[in-house]
Amino acid sequence: MHTRSPRAEKRDFDTRHFRHALSQFATGVTVITTKLANGQFLGLTASSFNSVSLEPPLVLWSLGNAANSMPVFSGNSHYVVNVLSDQQAWLAEQFASRKTDRFEGVEYTLSRTGHPILKGASAWFECHNRSRYPEGDHVIFVGEVEHCEFTQQAPLIFHGGQFIHASAK
Template sequence: MHTRSPRAEKREFDTRHFRHALSQFATGVTVITTRLADGTFLGLTASSFNSVSLDPPLVLWSLANTATSMPVFSGNSHYVVNILSAEQAALAEQFASKKKDRFEGVAYTLSHTGHPILNGVSAWFECHNRSRYPEGDHVIFVGEVERCEFTAQAPLVFHSGQFLLPTNK
């Protein structure tokens, strides 16, 4: 019989140590895009992406509570998760920057609901903003996938604080 502890034991590590340990897990890199009420686009880089369910098709990602884009992503009905290809490290950096217009010079098409799908990505998922769960210092967004596509391009991988770029063959 398995019993649950009423609460976690006291941590024996600090936030910096925890972050370093997490960096040992290789992740893909995404840019989450949406549209503001005035029609302008918003996008941000996120590596906290995962599948949740095949039926219904659900994915998740998370955003810091302190993110200035939190009200937009919390309130919008749709967004697109763009999985960056191995050649798009510069794009990941651009959407992670404090730059005012992160879409400057970026090629994209519009999804069925009018949200940006970045050109050259390995895959994309157009999601209905199904639910949000506050946990710790982040909110977990669960999206129900309405449309998706993929290519044969290798994804961009992030590990130990850096992008793992493809090697020439």
């Protein structure tokens, strides 16, 4: 069920101010990977990842409406959320770039459904593309986790516009 609250008050800040406020929240960094119909791989960096439910196991992430990859992620049945380790800041940058082959020099294995799992990730979640919710200038993707794994690698953290390397436990 999708419900809306009464209209929000008129805001007293601009987009830049909002971005600065959001940057005070430390997030993990993920690369979402999937496969095109022709077998080519697609991936992008996202820090908008979160858990939704334990039963069933659900996670979410969001993608901007203007993203070139929106039709692929909206239409595909599966994707993999790769949680980057603190040694993988270069992967976050590479998958956020406008580079045509973002997988160049990237080591990966394939999930059960044939989607890329990045080697060295702290964790990964193979998801069925369960539902999508348009909100504002983004679409929220909810994935039902079909398989997941994790390592003892410390995660990569993004805070204040920069990557922070967490120390391992």
